Structure formats: structure tokens, C-alpha cells
Amino acid sequence: MTAPVLVDYADVVARYEPTLGLEVHVELSTNTKMFCGCPTEFGAEPNTQVCPTCLGLPGSLPVVNRTAVESAIRIGLALNCSIAPWGRFARKNYFYPDMPKNFQTSQYDEPICVDGYMDVTLDDGSTVRVEIERAHMEEDTGKSLHVGGATGRIHGAEYSLLDYNRAGVPLIEIVTKMIPDTGGRAPEVARAYVTQLRDLVKSLGVSDVRMDQGSMRCDVNLSLSPTGSGVLGTRTETKNVNSLRSVERAVRYEMSRQAGVLDAGGEIVQETRHFEEQSGTTRAGRRKETSEDYRYFPEPDLVPIAPSAEWVEELRGTLPEKPWERRARIQESWGLSDEELRDLVNAGALDLIEATVAAGAPAGEARSWWVAYLTQQANTRGVELDQLPITPLQVARVVALVASGDLNNKLARQVVDGVLAGEGEPDTVVEARGLKVVSDDGALIAAVDEALAAQPDVVEKIKSGKVQAAGAIVGAVMKATKGQADAKRVRELIIERCT
Amino acid sequence: MSVITLSAAELAGRIQSGEVSAVEAAQAHLDRIAEVDGSVHAFLHVGAEAALASAALVDEQVKAGSAPASPLAGVPLALKDVFATIDMPTTCGSKILEGWRPPYDATVTARLRAAGITILGKTNMDEFAMGSSTEHSAYGPTHNPWDLSRIPGGSGGGSAAALAAFEAPLAIGTDTGGSIRQPAAVTGTVGVKPTYGGVSRYGLVACASSLDQGGPCARTVLDAALLHEVIGGYDPLDSTSIDAPVPSVVEAARLGAQGDLSGLRVGVVRELGGEGYQPGVRASFDAALQRLEKLGAEIVEVSCPHFEYGMAAYYLILPSEVSSNLARFDAMRYGLRVAEGASAEEVMAATREAGFGPEVKRRIILGTYALSSGYYDAYYGQAQKVRTLISRDFAAAFAKADVLVSPTAPTTAFPIGEKVDDPLAMYLNDLATIPTNLAGVAGMSVPSGLAEEDGLPVGLQIMAPALGEAVMYRVGAAFEASRLADEGALTAPEVAR
Numbered sequence: 001m002t003a004p005v006l007v008d009y010a011d012v013v014a015r016y017e018p019t020l021g022l023e024v025h026v027e028l029s030t031n032t033k034m035f036c037g038c039p040t041e042f043g044a045e046p047n048t049q050v051c052p053t054c055l056g057l058p059g060s061l062p063v064v065n066r067t068a069v070e071s072a073i074r075i076g077l078a079l080n081c082s083i084a085p086w087g088r089f090a091r092k093n094y095f096y097p098d099m100p101k102n103f104q105t106s107q108y109d110e111p112i113c114v115d116g117y118m119d120v121t122l123d124d125g126s127t128v129r130v131e132i133e134r135a136h137m138e139e140d141t142g143k144s145l146h147v148g149g150a151t152g153r154i155h156g157a158e159y160s161l162l163d164y165n166r167a168g169v170p171l172i173e174i175v176t177k178m179i180p181d182t183g184g185r186a187p188e189v190a191r192a193y194v195t196q197l198r199d200l201v202k203s204l205g206v207s208d209v210r211m212d213q214g215s216m217r218c219d220v221n222l223s224l225s226p227t228g229s230g231v232l233g234t235r236t237e238t239k240n241v242n243s244l245r246s247v248e249r250a251v252r253y254e255m256s257r258q259a260g261v262l263d264a265g266g267e268i269v270q271e272t273r274h275f276e277e278q279s280g281t282t283r284a285g286r287r288k289e290t291s292e293d294y295r296y297f298p299e300p301d302l303v304p305i306a307p308s309a310e311w312v313e314e315l316r317g318t319l320p321e322k323p324w325e326r327r328a329r330i331q332e333s334w335g336l337s338d339e340e341l342r343d344l345v346n347a348g349a350l351d352l353i354e355a356t357v358a359a360g361a362p363a364g365e366a367r368s369w370w371v372a373y374l375t376q377q378a379n380t381r382g383v384e385l386d387q388l389p390i391t392p393l394q395v396a397r398v399v400a401l402v403a404s405g406d407l408n409n410k411l412a413r414q415v416v417d418g419v420l421a422g423e424g425e426p427d428t429v430v431e432a433r434g435l436k437v438v439s440d441d442g443a444l445i446a447a448v449d450e451a452l453a454a455q456p457d458v459v460e461k462i463k464s465g466k467v468q469a470a471g472a473i474v475g476a477v478m479k480a481t482k483g484q485a486d487a488k489r490v491r492e493l494i495i496e497r498c499t
Numbered sequence: 500m501s502v503i504t505l506s507a508a509e510l511a512g513r514i515q516s517g518e519v520s521a522v523e524a525a526q527a528h529l530d531r532i533a534e535v536d537g538s539v540h541a542f543l544h545v546g547a548e549a550a551l552a553s554a555a556l557v558d559e560q561v562k563a564g565s566a567p568a569s570p571l572a573g574v575p576l577a578l579k580d581v582f583a584t585i586d587m588p589t590t591c592g593s594k595i596l597e598g599w600r601p602p603y604d605a606t607v608t609a610r611l612r613a614a615g616i617t618i619l620g621k622t623n624m625d626e627f628a629m630g631s632s633t634e635h636s637a638y639g640p641t642h643n644p645w646d647l648s649r650i651p652g653g654s655g656g657g658s659a660a661a662l663a664a665f666e667a668p669l670a671i672g673t674d675t676g677g678s679i680r681q682p683a684a685v686t687g688t689v690g691v692k693p694t695y696g697g698v699s700r701y702g703l704v705a706c707a708s709s710l711d712q713g714g715p716c717a718r719t720v721l722d723a724a725l726l727h728e729v730i731g732g733y734d735p736l737d738s739t740s741i742d743a744p745v746p747s748v749v750e751a752a753r754l755g756a757q758g759d760l761s762g763l764r765v766g767v768v769r770e771l772g773g774e775g776y777q778p779g780v781r782a783s784f785d786a787a788l789q790r791l792e793k794l795g796a797e798i799v800e801v802s803c804p805h806f807e808y809g810m811a812a813y814y815l816i817l818p819s820e821v822s823s824n825l826a827r828f829d830a831m832r833y834g835l836r837v838a839e840g841a842s843a844e845e846v847m848a849a850t851r852e853a854g855f856g857p858e859v860k861r862r863i864i865l866g867t868y869a870l871s872s873g874y875y876d877a878y879y880g881q882a883q884k885v886r887t888l889i890s891r892d893f894a895a896a897f898a899k900a901d902v903l904v905s906p907t908a909p910t911t912a913f914p915i916g917e918k919v920d921d922p923l924a925m926y927l928n929d930l931a932t933i934p935t936n937l938a939g940v941a942g943m944s945v946p947s948g949l950a951e952e953d954g955l956p957v958g959l960q961i962m963a964p965a966l967g968e969a970v971m972y973r974v975g976a977a978f979e980a981s982r983l984a985d986e987g988a989l990t991a992p993e994v995a996r
Binding site: 061064097103297 | 596702709738973
């Protein structure tokens, strides 16, 4: 196969108009699967989270997970969709070893959410309205691991291992309408849409939307038409786009590749392509000799989903503030620059800081803890900030202890270390490690006198008016009290004793 | 009267009074199976040990004087091999599931166990419940105890034959288009297809999900009613199960047995009485109408004009669902696997080729075609519309009559081999039973006598609206009591061994 001819991006944009379409699968973080009571936890031993239903054993039957329907409706409402008052599941029939029933229970022509939109904000502050065609519920398949063979795919593999833990995990597929007229900003729009959708879904608490773990997956549909022609081009569907950056790169690459094909007088083949993370390119999937016929029909083992208007309104009432609105509010109230806000968001610290503030800490202190010391700790441990074993409430308590003078900054870090080490609540750590600032004058005076006695030359200097020399004594007292003295008070006492 | 010829109700009474132990009852039936099943071949698997152990528990309860688990505690039962059983193989009459032991019990199985009913074993059936003669079992046909050269009906021929041969006083069947009722008719036994959703389908290996319904089989209407109340009722594991109390069918059967049907209107469906019925079947049906009238019922004629399209619609909907339901048999997780070492696709194809019989393959191909893009609207879509029209026909008919009646099957038991190569002739057996499955309403078959020309049993079909089983049982019991009083029980000749 010859390497594709890529057209320079500026040139593509000058002569072609891209039309985008994005299909995003979101794995819901319900406790149990879509149609059975099996747990959905990621990373368990293969084939341990299975039962007759999600294994598709003969005689087993599905029962719809109410929480999954609730999550689907909430996602739909957050995307300004209409919620269908009545709809059935459908069976999508095809054979594949990781699909236990050899059909996927999905929704076909009666999706639960239709006709929504999301206003996507680009880097320059302008917005693009992305229209949502539908969001529907379906079940995930199992996972195959193809061993041997060159491609890591089923064809040519020596053998395959099957893990059905993921089979039946609830998925919501969110499909945009065609997004026209984005021109050269198509890659940016795609990325911004997926980013914003990820944040939105995350804010609903219905999925952890981890693209790296596959709990959010994106397919990019793209076609080109010669500028001004008004004729829609043939589209390709690129799968395996597993990061926000990849979304942008996949769109950009497909634009350059398709322009190359069209410039050479070729035709775009309507096909599924796979994104290669390493090279940032796409390659054609296995060409199907015949088009797949899924033989959809209404799932006879399930009754229709008919959410009442009251239920839908009740769920609408549970929608949180939109993440971008919330950000604007926080930026305003904390007086952050755009850059500062972006750093907080990128560090995944915004929620944590907000919760810390809500627990009573001043915004500045809360920010400082999370973006400095705790980010450092998270990096050292190689975990996400929100996976550190410390809660915003605990951070707020440490801040309060500093503010009240019970802790100084150095002690406060030791308290945080104690909490991170699983030694309990901040107060417990203070108690157990004996970390309280010594503010009892009696104890301090003894230490000060001892230090003064040890350094008579310094005492002389102080007495002669060189007050800054007191620093040496302060240091000695702090050392003697293992850092637990209130340095300010120590200095006052030294001056007092020397005059 | 020996233990094996007792009705389930009588046997249950004797077990509770201590006159017969449940173990004795189980052993008597196991002996009977050992004696005659070589000729009848009603059973695919007999679980003697588990049966005796289960019976022993009932005997302990009787000895302890505690309340019985159900009115049928200790009574033996034959379970169609389409229900999942954790302690016995579940093959659905197919090679593809040969030796498969489910890791779970069907809801029906669990309810039988909870009721203290002794499960003797699993009965033969047409493969995946597709057929009307039990000849499509991969394990060989079941023989009709009335004439071993004839079919016992199907797909639940094993369950019906077990009753007629006194191998069990109770049995469970499933009815997708007549698979309980037609075998009941041709073996002189009682079979009930409950309202769709009345009995849980959880653990019932699906043939056609929107049509399948498990139900009771027995030799008397009261026994069927007692069993119906054990297995019926809401099951949260089956989304299509009806969340309503089980109709009081035992009470209705007892009421009916008093023999008064005055005030009830019995509708004769004009479209289910025309051509194609064997004269002896026709005559038995006419006599049944006279008997019902004598019992005080008012006979009215009703018309269900869309019933004539029922067969066509059924043979589009059923294969469509079958093609999807049976896709899971792919050798990946359980059951037969051939062509080991070839690619997954090749293993799947070779296993399905080797594991499914011709009738199953025929229906998978029909269904795959009917659901194909471009044909869906013309076939599956149209068939669903017919289904709606048939439901409307029933609604209109039930406005004029409390129950509807027809012959259950157009002929008596036909010789084994006669129709096995003629699918259309085979399908016509279910002409009168299919409409109730399409509409989800209830139906039962009660023996109406013997056909004059061949001396073989004929069944009367009684149909009732959804959840209208009480009136159906009442009519069935009244008819049965009256016929028994005049003609005596229909008892198959002693099985030649």
C-alpha cells in the first residue's frame, strides 16, 4: 500500500470545507451492569464479574438498570435534549466472540434523548453550537485479547482470550448532527466539544469519563467538500481516538489525507479507520466485502422505557451548575486570571479547591495547598490529585489550625503527611505526633533563656540595638523545640529578655 | 388404585395424611419410568437420586407435622428440558447443548422446588421447541402411549406422553404456538398456556421471546390449576412478567366441577371450525358444544376475521426472534464445539452446522431473511400489524363471549414420520392454537373424547382474555366433570414393552 499523499493543512482549509460528526461513548459508573446485578468495577480479575445474564447463558433474561436510565436522561437534559416519553430497546445482531448473545441490546430508532445542543467555547472565547442528534443507551461488549499474529487483531491471531467483565456495562452513545462550517477550526471544535462533553458528564457524576481507561471513547466522522460546492463529501469514521489531543490530531490528519485523495482525482471510501496514537495517522480497517446488516428489531425480552414527565422534571432538578458556568463564577469570585484558572483546571484541582473553600478555607490558602504541596505529593506517588487519600475537609481543617496559630506551615505539612500516611484526621495526627505549636510562655521562656545563656555574644549584640541578631536565638529555640514553637512569640520573648 | 394412577390432588392428600410417603410416590413413578420409558421415550434425563432426596424432605415435614410447602408437596413432576436446572442437564432437545449443566435454576424450577414438588427428570421435546411432533428432538422421537407408532404432539411431546403413560401425574411444558395444548389434545391430557407474562420465562431457554409461555400439564383440570398457582406470578427477573396476583384458578376449577355454567357465554370462533379438521375431531367438538350448552352455557358464534393471517404472521415473527435468540450458541462459552483449532468464525460456523437440526436451521434462515434490511417492513413489520389485528379480533370476541372454544388440533395423533418432511403440513397442526400466542391471551386444552374413526384422543381448546384464567378453568373443569360422569376417564392402553 502506498503512503497517503498529505496536503498541507493551510492549503486544505483554503480549498475544502470539512464537515464533522462526533460519536462519543460514555461508560456509566453505575454500581451494576445495564441488565443484571453484576458489579462494573474496572480492572477486576477476568471473568469474575459475570452472571448468567451478562454471559448470555441460555434462558437468562435482562432487566433494565433504573440508575442507568436515570443517568441517560440526565445526560440528555444537560445536553438540552427532548426525552422520549416511550421507547424500546432493539437488538443489533452480529457475531463476535466477545459478545455473549451475539447481539447487542441497544436503542435503534427510538433513542431516549433526541434533538439537543451544546454551545462549545473555543480558545479565543467564541462559541460554536454543536447540535446533538441523539443520546441512547446500550450495553458494552466483553474484551478480546488476540495473542499471536502481526496485527493484534482476531485475523491471524494464534488464539484469543475473552474477558466478559465489561460485557453488559451500561453505555450512553452521544451522537452529534453534522457540524458544518467550522473551516480550519474543525480540529479545535472537535477537541473543544469532546472536552466540554467530558466535563459536563463528569459534573453529573454519572461516569468517570477516563479516555485512557476507555470509559469515554470517541469516533470521529469527517468528510470534505470543495469550498462553495455545496456537495457533501463521503465520510470516514475514525475509531480508537483515545485522548483529547488525539481527537484534534485525527481530524487534522483526515482532512489532509482526504484532500490528498481528492486532489489526485480519487474517491473517498466510506470506511472505518483506526487512529494510530504513535504516528498521529489513521489507517483503513479491514474492508468488508458486504455491508454489515445488523437486522435490528425491537428487543422482545424488555418492556418499553416510558419515563413520566414528572420523573423527567425531577431529574432536571438534580442537574448541577454547568461546569463552564461554574468556572466563570469561580474565576470571578477568586479573582483568577484566565491562565491561573486554566492551570487549576488542568491540574484537576478546581473541584478540590472549591470543596476546601466550601469547608471554610480562604480561597488563596486552599489553592496554595492543592496546587503546590499536594500536587507535588500526587506526582511523587504517581496518582491523580483527587486520588490522594486526603479530603478537602481535612485540608480545610489544616488551614484552620494554621490560621488559629496552632500550627505553623512546617508543622502543617507534617500533619498533611500524617493524613496522607493514613494516620487519621488532622487533629488526630497533631495529637499523636505531638505537633502543636508551643505557645505556653513558661515552656518557651525556659528554652529562650537556655539559648541566650549559650550565646552571650549575641545577647550583647541585641542589647546594643542590633535586633536582627535575634534570628540566631530564634533558630536555636526552634531547634530545641523541634520546630513546634511559635517563631513570632519566640522573637518577642527574646527582645523582652534582653531589654 | 395404584399410586401412579392417582391424580396429583389425591396423591398430595395421601402424602400429607401419611398414607403414602413422598419417597414411595417418587419411587413408584421412577419404577414406572424404568418399566415403560424404553418404549415411550418421554424422558431425556431421569434424576432419581435428587428426586428421592427431595421427596424425603417432604416426608420429614409430614412426620414433623409442619405445614406443607404447597398443596402439591411430594407430588412427582416431569419438567420439559427447556427449563434450566442446576442439578440436571438442560439440552432443549438439541445436540448443541448436549450435557450442558446450567449454573442456575429457572424461576419455574426454583418455584417447583420451593413447593416441595419432586422433579423426576427432564422431558423430550422438539429441538428448541420447534415442532409439533417431538420428532425434531436430536435424541429421537417420543412415542404416544395411545399408539406407540404415533407422535405425542410437540414440541412438548415428552411432558404429555409422561402424563398419559402414568410416568408422572404432573408436568411442565412451554407453549409458543401450541406446544402445550396440541400434545395435551393428542395424548388425552390437560395442558394450559397461561396469559403471556403469567409464568416467569427466566431460565426458560428462549424459542421466540414474545410468544413463549411456560405452563402446567396434568391429567385433570384441578391438578393443572394447583400447579398453575405454584409456578405462576410476578418475577422481577423477567421484565415481561405481569405484576399482578395469579388468578384464583384452583377455586375456579373447584367451582366449575360443580357443573353449572349458566350465565356464561361460550363463543365459537367461526374461523377455527372450517376445513381441514378430521371428521372425528369435528364430531367431538360438536358434542362438546352440546355438553357445554347442557351445563347452562350460552353458545354464541363469533368471528375473528384476521385469524386466517395468524399462521403467516407467526412464521415470520417466530423465526425472526429465533434467529436472534439462537445466535448465542457459538461454541465460545458452553455447549458443543467442533473444528477445535480453526479460527473463531470457522468454529462458530462448524458448530452451528453440526449442532442444529434441520428444522432449527430452516427457521434461523427464515428469520435472518425476514429481518434483513429492505425486507423488515414487508415481513416482520407487517406480521406485527397482523398481531395487533388478531388482538383486536380477540377483544371484540371477548366482548361477546366469556370464553372462546375450538378444537385444539385439526387431527388426532398422526403416525411418526408422516409429516416430518413436509414442514407446511406440520405447521398446520397449530392453526387453532397460534392466535392465542400472538395475542398473549390464555388457552387450554381439555380432553373431549375419542375420535370415532381411530379411537384416539381429541382436545377441546378453551381460550380466555389476558389474566382471565379463572373463567377458563371453570369452564374446563365443568366440561371435564360432565364428560367424566358420562364417559369415564380417557386412559391410554397399557404400554406395550
